[in-house]
Amino acid sequence: MSQPSAELIQLFQPVEEGLDAMRACLTGQLEETSGAVSDMTGHVSRFRGKQLRAALVLLSAKACGTYTAEHPSVAAVVEMIHLATLVHDDILDGAEVRRRVACVNQRWDNQVAVLLGDFLYARAFALSTTLSSRLCSSLLAETTRTLCIGEIEQSSRRYDFEVERETLEGIAAAKTASLYAAACELGARYPGGEVELGETMKGFGRDLGLAFQLVDDCLDLVGDSRVVGKSTGTDVQDGKVTLPVWFVYRDASTAVRAAIRDAYTRPNVEDRAALLKEVVDVRPGVDATLARATALLEGARARLAPLPETPSRASLEEITRFVLRRTW
């Protein structure tokens, strides 16, 4: 499997060996005697990404002095759950299939993507049940449930501009931050105890993950897809009211609010994000969202204060800065 970017390799340096073990474990898990399955899992590399969650498991464990030989497997379980969510995020609904079919290069059909995601979830849970402690399987089963609830809530709030800000942040916390929180908590607590340290790192992961999602929402709105490395404008296209748009809408006049809603809903619009940016300046919303992310990341760093100064702790701190400056 390919490697993350040079900057991340640097940040992950304290857990390089563990990450190699994690990748070997992941590769082993995705091997199947079934030809049809291995054809599909081969494509999973398309979704591989930064392996940030896996690294957080290992860095948290090292920073807390709780690292064990099983931590790379725990990290692989976390990473597989993340991969499963990415694969299922790729499923298009009926409306989207009809809308996008002309322009989207669909690598697989929807059914196959559903099955591949299910396979990854099943593989993750199966691996977690082979570990010596049940903490990994119980914590990650609950976390997966929370992820699903977050996605379902988000789906139910599409086109809802009157949503409370707390609800929006709650959705981002559930669908994204919960897995970061679980990764860091498992790093600190697995296999047995360290409940207090676990709570500290869970808080760190939650703040980091929420900030990550807020930055992601900004990148989707104003990022350059060539730099971000994935298509942008998808949130507006899908009717998702993210925090930057929420801020802009809140502070807009009645006329501009109507124009914003129109950009989300008018039929036959090719690029809704572009239309939105024509009718309103989204920069103040982006700035307010990035300010919120900055505050969250400062909070995350403060949580690390009780930990001894180690290369792993330094990497965790640097990752909070990396989240704000990432451009993909």
Added chain:
Amino acid sequence: MSQPSAELIQLFQPVEEGLDAMRACLTGQLEETSGAVSDMTGHVSRFRGKQLRAALVLLSAKACGTYTAEHPSVAAVVEMIHLATLVHDDILDGAEVRRRVACVNQRWDNQVAVLLGDFLYARAFALSTTLSSRLCSSLLAETTRTLCIGEIEQSSRRYDFEVERETLEGIAAAKTASLYAAACELGARYPGGEVELGETMKGFGRDLGLAFQLVDDCLDLVGDSRVVGKSTGTDVQDGKVTLPVWFVYRDASTAVRAAIRDAYTRPNVEDRAALLKEVVDVRPGVDATLARATALLEGARARLAPLPETPSRASLEEITRFVLRRTW
């Protein structure tokens, strides 16, 4: 939640109390404080069905003398995994959405169905990790993986009339019989041991589940949708070569084989199963498939021989007969 048919209530009578406890557990698991989620889980009753797998857990335990207070929860986990597979089976691929959108009453869009299925899987695994023994979570995580592999293999074999019969049966065993086998094995073995009894009941479940799938394939091909209670002809429509069609194709002349392939693939055919039945008599294939199912069910009954004569064993025997005469 509604009840299964009168005939099944009779067959499930020895485990009535356990099934009530299983249903209460299931209802509790599907309750969510999130309004969006409970809106969706409310619709799950649409997929509820016979609860045969849950009953098999309980009947196997009673028949083996291994019933514990946790068995209803184990049965609920099995049932939730089954529900998740049904919800995900309902996902349409891009081609189908385009083909069916005019005639299908899509209750939710694909994305929501994916999330609901994921939620059910997550709930099932979360519940299994709260049980006293890990046997339930480890066995069902492996089984879920097998289910996915079976579905993926089936998907990869669409329109393949040259497939080996063993491959076809292997697919049916993986996608359907594996959960029956796990239900019966868990009934007999949970929480701790009874490996030999577990193997016996696993074999019983595997034979029963494979026969169930073969009968299902026949009903989809020749059943009356009003009696079967779900739409029929879907396998041919989806390009699935099931065992009855496989037999018919194997014994057909070159010309008829071409007509069969044409019925599966000719563009703009409304009802492919009807066309198939115009070009070839499928009854011999159905008869050969039902003969195979009958042999499997006889084998299943023979496996019960070592068990003491109890009402639960009698129900298990009767269920093997029920599978052949069911019409829905």
